[in-house]
Amino acid sequence: MADELVLGIDLGTTYSAVASIVDGDVEVVRNRLGELTTPSVVHFASAGTAVVGAAARDSLDPENTVELIKRRMGTAFELMFHGARHTPESVSALILRSLVDDAIARFGPHGTVRAVITVPAYFGIREREATLQAARLAGIDVLEVLSEPAAAALHYATQAESGAALVYDLGGGTFDTTVLRVAANEVHVVATDGDSRLGGTNWNERIAEHLADAFTREFPGADPDDEDFQQQLQDATEQVKRQLSTVTRRRVGLRCGADAASFDIDRKTLEDLGADLVDRTLRIVDRALAAAAAKGVSRIDEVLLVGGATKMPAIRTALQAHLGRAPKIVDPDLAVVSGAAVRARRLASSQAGARTTAAVVPRSFGVLIEDSHDEKLRSFVEHLVHRNEPLPAVATARFATIVDRQRSVRIQVFEQSGDVPSPEVGHNRRVLDGEFAGLPPLPAGSVIEVTLRVSADGLLAVTAREPLGGAALDLEAYVDGVVDGAETEQLAETIAGLSVRC
Incomplete structure (x- = not known):
């Protein structure tokens, strides 16, 4: 058994990932289903079993399934499943445990698991402390809580020239934008801003509302709150959003009771549904650019897109029109976890002269x-x-x-x-x-x-x-x-008694 396993972990709102350094290169670990990312969804199948990932997302038991828990980090939010109390920290700990199990399956057992865990740059003290608690509950020795744009910048810095860059990070549930300086051996964050409740999920909600409205216009007697119908909408919206990044039109079939119909949705409709959301991100970009200019960085050499939601063509089009510069996509799904792995290895080995990061205070x-x-x-x-x-x-x-x-x-x-x-x-x-x-x-x-x-x-x-x-x-x-010491002990006992599977 090796002494320690050093990991970078992207604990995402909708998808999470884990990576390590192998022979000097980043290896993103595939989960036990062979996928590079794992849905951040937990299904409490029984009092003794928790399912994490795609099987949890696809379960037909919404009352015992949790998703988007990252949006609740740092809040006093209580959940009950099969008579056991849970919090955002304990649910997140189960996701982390699943990621660590995938890494152990790949690299073998280790005495200690040490990790850099990423969070949105705009996460405040509550959310960061809650993330640390989740890691402790999962048995992880945290090397650093690293902002997602800084992690992406570390990944980007391996191929970048010196200069200033704007990182536009639109994930499934959060949005960050960061201005950074990249030099030969350093990445310095100049200014950051964001919204912890803005992400690709907001577009999904708009698509679901649009399809539900179309269905009820066709069938006025249909119940849009029907559980099976809502599950169909949930399954369809993420697929439609992704597909409209590469094609211009999709047809979606829906059924509610005895009523069934198909509806067209095109890329222009998606752009209209999310136009105000894009505008919200641009206002935040402008604030970050103004803060950077006040600190002497008035010229941006590159615009980098990070996060799965940036695959939507409307994002690239809006940014190019707004900033007058074509943005560059940099491994939008894996840049953050790759940078976290780089940072983790350097912290664990304390390499002299290693590339460093410098961050800023996210909130006053x-x-x-x-x-x-x-x-x-x-x-x-x-x-x-x-x-x-x-x-x-x-x-x-x-x-x-x-x-x-x-x-x-x-x-x-x-x-x-x-x-x-x-x-x-x-x-x-x-x-x-x-x-x-x-x-x-x-x-x-x-x-x-x-x-x-x-x-x-x-x-x-x-x-x-x-x-x-x-x-x-x-x-x-x-x-x-954030849960206190006594609550942490109780939660640790609860999740220790759970078998976690994918």
């Missing part, structure tokens, strides 16, 4: 301030670490106690949730709530220094001190939307 972080100026209490978020600052990032600010002999201070850290940073509390989401305890009995107005640190993985740490006495203060805190 700040502290909730209760301002009692002029006897009117006002709450707002003061951002200390700002989005698109280079990672790792550190910022310190001074705050004051508000009552005499105050022995503790509540610290609430918020993360930007809107498209742009804003001090309004409602435009941010709380990610950490804790208490600095053990203060000396100082008078009101005494200074407390709070330091926020965001690691290269995008993970948050908070420290504080009382500067007069020099005492360090310990933060007892939790990250909102």
Whole structure:
């Protein structure tokens, strides 16, 4: 048994993949069905069995099947299957276990599994922490949580000339766009932006609505919510979207009860159905380009398409018209996992002078301030670490106690949730709530220094001190939307008792 198995893992919204370095080259591991990608779908077939992948996607038991779980990462979302409680972390852990099992089937048993796991660049602290928890539940030693565009850039950098590139990453469930610099031995992320709830699935939903409307116009008495009919729509929409990338028209047959008919759908219809979605991505592209220009990168040498949904011709056409430059497709399905494998091998071997990546803060972080100026209490978020600052990032600010002999201070850290940073509390989401305890009995107005640190993985740490006495203060805190230690133990027991098969 070898000591360790080093992997790159693309834990995707709709499809996932795993790769490793073999004789200096990336090998994307085929799953036990011989496929390079595995549907990110889990079917809880019984109290003791979970099915992952194509068989789960094709199951006829929607009440015990989960898909698109990545969109729930970092949220307090509870699921019950066969009397057992699950969360986004535990469902994702089962997908990761299946990928690792595929790798072990290819490379043999290993004592330790170490991996770089990719996440959307725009994932915040909650989602990243939840991804780490999922990996721990799956028994994976995480080398790094790497942004998907940075991973794709590592893959791209092996064949690229120096310059600036825009990575347009439209996957099944998320969208990221990133401006990066590529040099001889380095990939530097300059600016990033995105939407964690925009992806190819949104086009699928539009196609399904279009076909359901056509069917009910033909058969007004049909029930569009019929379970079998909905399953037909689900099966047809992904196929239609993919097929219309290479042909201009498809015919789709549908049946609901005794009623049956076929409907034409062409590429122009698909483009019209998704026109506003494309426009949403272009607005995000413009924000990223503006942020990059503010940091001195105003010229883009190449536009790179990553993610399966970028195969739609409308994406290439819109980008070329918008940017005046023809985009290049770079292994849209496998670029991210390939780059993750490259990064994992270099981290595991600590190669001197190896090509490096440099990322940026995906969203601004700040502290909730209760301002009692002029006897009117006002709450707002003061951002200390700002989005698109280079990672790792550190910022310190001074705050004051508000009552005499105050022995503790509540610290609430918020993360930007809107498209742009804003001090309004409602435009941010709380990610950490804790208490600095053990203060000396100082008078009101005494200074407390709070330091926020965001690691290269995008993970948050908070420290504080009382500067007069020099005492360090310990933060007892939790990250909102991520399971705590006790829950993790319970979930670990649950998934340990499950047999995972494809």
